[in-house]
Amino acid sequence: PRSTLSSSSAASDVYKRQVSTQSTGVYCSVAMPAETPEERRARLTSHVAAIDDFAVVFISKSWCPYCRVALQLIQDARIPDIKVVEADHLFGTLAEQAEFMKIVAERSNEDRVPQLFIEGQYFGEYDDMVKESAEGNSLTDKAQAALAKFVEPEKDWGDEDAFDLFVLGGGSGGCAAALAAKAADPSLKVAVADYVTPSPQGTTWGVGGTCTNVGCIPKKLLHIAATMGDTNRIDADSFGWELPPASHNWEKATASVQNYIQSNLNAGMLENFKAAGIVYYNNKASLVDRYTITMEGVEQPVRAKHILLAAGGRPTVGNFSGKELCITSDDMFWLKSSPGKTLVIGAAYIALECGGMLAGMGCDVQVHVRSMLLRGFDRDCADRIGEYMERHGTKFVWKATSQSFVPGTEKKVGCHYKIGDTEHYEEFDTVLLAIGRTGCAAELGLENAGVWFDSRSGKCPAACERTNVPNIWCIGDLIQDRLELTPVAKAAGQKVVKRLFANSTSTLDYTNIATTVFTPLEYGTIGLTEPQAQEKFGDKLTKAHVLTKEVAPLEWALSPGRVDDKGLLKIIVHPDNGKIVGFHILGPNAGEVTQAVAFAMKAGATLTQLTETIGIHPTTAELMTMVADAPKPAGGCAT
Secondary structure, eight states, X not given: OOOOOTTOHHHHHHHHHHHTTSXXXXXXXXXXXXXXXXXXXXXXXXXXGHHHHSSEEEEEOTTOHHHHHHHHHHHHTTOOSEXXXXXXXXXXXXXXXXXXXXXXXXXXXXXXXXEEEETTEEEEEHHHHEEOOTTOOXXXXXXXXXXXXXXXXXXXXXTOOOEEEEEEOOSHHHHHHHHHHHHHOTTSOEEEEOOOOXXXXXXXXXXXXXXXXXXXXXXXXXXXXXXXXXXXXXXXXXXXXXXXXXXXXXXXXXXXXXXXXXXXXXXXXXXXXXXXXXXXXXXXXXXXXXXXXXXXXXXXXXXXXXXXXXXXXXXXXXXXXXXXXXXXXXXXXXXXXXOOSEEEEOOSHHHHHHHHHHHHTTOOEEEEESSOSSTTSOHHHHHHXXXXXXXXXXXXXXXXXXXXXXXXXXXXXXXEEEETTEEEEEEESEEEEOSOEEESGGGTTHXXXXXXXXXXXXXXXXXXXXXXXXXXXXXXXXXXXXXXXXXXXXXXXXHHHHHHHSOOOOOOOOSSOOEEEOSSSXXXXXXXXXXXXXXXXXXXXXXXXXXXXXXXXXGGTTOGGGTTOOEEEEEEEXXXXXXXXXXXXXXXXXXHHHHHHHHHHHTTOBHHHHHTXXXXXXXXXXXGXXXXXXXOOSSXXXX
């Protein structure tokens, strides 16, 4: 029988069985055998089993606004253990998603989303669930009646002293949520528990999470330091600056960075908490049950009406032999001396940002790449980043696998590895493992509260930021299948607070979120890559819909050492309505340009509107407005 309890062990067991077959994303090179059509259908069909395994099943796609509206209403009706099946995250291709939906349609006679199944029976789609009106959306009478047996009543707190909101995790999202709650209603009792378990190398830090202490902020500051080095070495002489050969002082730079973080950001956040009346615990916290939190070093447990999981994640170190000799991004920015000759294992954005930054500061850097750079990003852009980094000193070792580490004889760490069947060995001062991140869900006692999570990814399924337990919410890097970005975590936390304390029904829209990769050649991106657009639009997508322009930033125009350095603009246009659905830029200050374009794309900007915009001359960004123009002859003004 299906349980209607949010802490149902039966439902949790089913969830654990389902996630046990999902990919772990470990750093390996195992080739999967080709599927037969029968095997493919069996794999797709296995995910339809959720309809019979869970009492309430919601078939969805993460980008669908109708899905978010319907799911939010069902969640706010306090329905526990809703199994949300997001087709776009289960399957990597649109073809597989379409085939999955056809299999679902064998049960529902409907191939659109959202779809709701109750106790194994198809209930209906959006119009069956949602009643729209000028006063706001609500569940239909039919949906309320069908779901009534599952509704979990509000807990009567009486005179019990409890926090209105307790946040587990003091990173960007958790801090933003706590401050937003007190801003919405100063009378609320709000607490944040934040504790950093030291890295295997012993590194720890203050409040503010990964972004503030070992991520975005120190990374961007040292990226700036590295680009200053390039400017001094490559460009300054051509602009008339006669400078002695520059060298980088790691100790001085990192001391400045650390002082800024500790004196301004860590201390500033604690001051904000104090001013807002937020209780701050610098203690490791975990759940005893869905309302009770215990903390190491705190004698009595505390109680909370709503709990927000915002503990983020930590670097994955894999199962390399000798991994204890290596560091991660948790340690990089707090090293007491220059990393020296450095090996970076990995080829995603953290690996390339750190590798490029170190090369720019004069370190001898080697990057081991299993297959490709920046998987999931636009291939043109990723390849150009690699070429740029190679020209500027980063060494790439392609198809390197089977790494193991031993104490070195001349340097600190020796690395054994293979390229094909050939064995190699080299020694390094520092080895940086940058192969991914794992969420901290397994450390929070979630099983005590009946919260579903994947123990391997360390993340919770939390569509619309709500877990399967109605009073427990989740944001940021702790959510399964959502972008791991600081602004996303902050926005999600603020959305949760508004739903809880300001009568909002708005949930976070995860589409067209801009980001920038701070490699030596900065890369700003929003929306579809060219391969994604090709898959989505097929033959409709022509050269007229994928517009590219190679650009020569004026900052580099006088420098002989920049003759091969170029930026790139790529704009992808919807073939039916002319809206811009993909934007990519390579070049100096790419992030600053991308932020403005994100606003335009959110507003539905079209190619026609872009090309009719008057550019600001002379800037690299103005070339966006000319991206559809025919190439100009060489010579003269580029614009």
